[in-house]
Amino acid sequence: MTVLAILGSPSKTSRTARLIERSRVALTALDIELQTLSIHDFPADALLHGQFSHPQIQDFQQRVSTASGLIIATPVYKAAYAGALKVLLDLIPEGGLAGKPVLPLVSGGSPGHLLAVDYSIKPVLAALKASAIHQGVYAVESQIGANANGEAELAEELEQRLQTAVHEFAALLGVNAPAPHAPRYANDFISRLISL
Template structure:
């Protein structure tokens, strides 16, 4: 199984990235391959000028195409998801997420905006035709502690538990996901089985 993770924070020191990294560790422990991206690592000019032919963007699209699932994490900015993340999502083709399972994650300073994932991020992921969108996770800033010295970053136990539960669901959804047939696969299988239609 291949999962692409996308961090949507413009900040180098990022709480949503801490949650995303923990999700990566937990998925890898289950044998899932995770390829990680951060929106701030793409050339800003390519994103701001919507350069669909940007080599970094094309490489990202190719990886998304191969992926079984996506995890998208974003900070809440002005009661929505980050504008930086939107500039990247805008470069995905319309059906980029069809046949894929998607787990959205958001971190915010206030629980008042915990629904930002539902009313802001999910509609965009749905527009990209995500096949199955899981409920998603909202984490408050005070539930995430940055690494310091030799102490690794950590999540509050309640958040760690929610994340583990969501990843369990994600993993199950990935396992039952119907895989699209490669072009020509159906006719090859029929010929090999000596069937005709």
Template sequence: MAAVLSVSGSPSATSRTGRLLRHIDARLIDSGHEVTTLDVRDLPAEALLRADFGHPAIIDAAARFARADGIVIGTPVYKAAYSGLLKALLDLLPQYALAGKTVLPLATGGSTAHVLAIDYALRPVLTSMGAAHIVPGWFTLDKDITVDGGRTVIAAASAEALGQAADVFSAELTGRVSVLAS
């Protein structure tokens, strides 16, 4: 199956975005994909803020993007856009870091006023970075992601929609990997 890089653009270690990504990661693993994670907040702040393209952690992050067949990008929405932390990383990646990749964009936020952030803020950047195919993403309200006894619980309607988004992403990946292998 495909190699997937799951990228969290959240600055918080206990974020709903991170919990949402781990939920999707589990579904993709169950579908037979190999999933690795990248939490942008774990990269050195100085390298991100000073645009240090040569920093070993930035070089490693770029290599992880290059090795992946598919990318899941999750971000909280702030002021109707994806996180500045995610922006800092995307700015440091090669111009066509997503060339040949299938991408699933996900976002979380406090109100439905931010639902278009995926299509009007994130998708154009992913397209400009050469993504071969960006599957329809999904915006999840913060209130639909809770924790019960350490376990992430996603409201039924959101969980169903996320499952469908993950399944479309998985099918696209499987198809692309099969074509490339033949």
């Protein structure tokens, strides 16, 4: 089974990419392959001019259509998702996420734009007919680090939330994933606010 992660950050040292990196570890342990694409994987011309017939854009559409589910990862830019993400989402044909669960992963400079997941990203995913949209994981940039080898290292609280979300996402994919041993709160929204 393959999951496709679409990364909406234009940064070559993206913090949001580290959320994908940590998700990959959890998904691999569940025998789920994770592929990642960002705007850096496409020629700028093809993206900016929306060249749907370009071979790489067609390959992108093919990967979306064959993926069992998607991770949509983006930084918050100006209180919404990054434009680089929209460039990629606009290349997905109408209804292109039908039957596919989606896990949103979002990073922002402060907790202030926590609700960007709900008011900005989820409506687009719903318009693309995603079958189930996980509540997602919002991370504040200060929680996202790297170790001496450059590997992603997350604050413990964030790591636990991410692991729990990935396991819930796997369940949406129909994969039997025993819950990780992480403390859960009764109300996830309050949990997110408390943790930031």
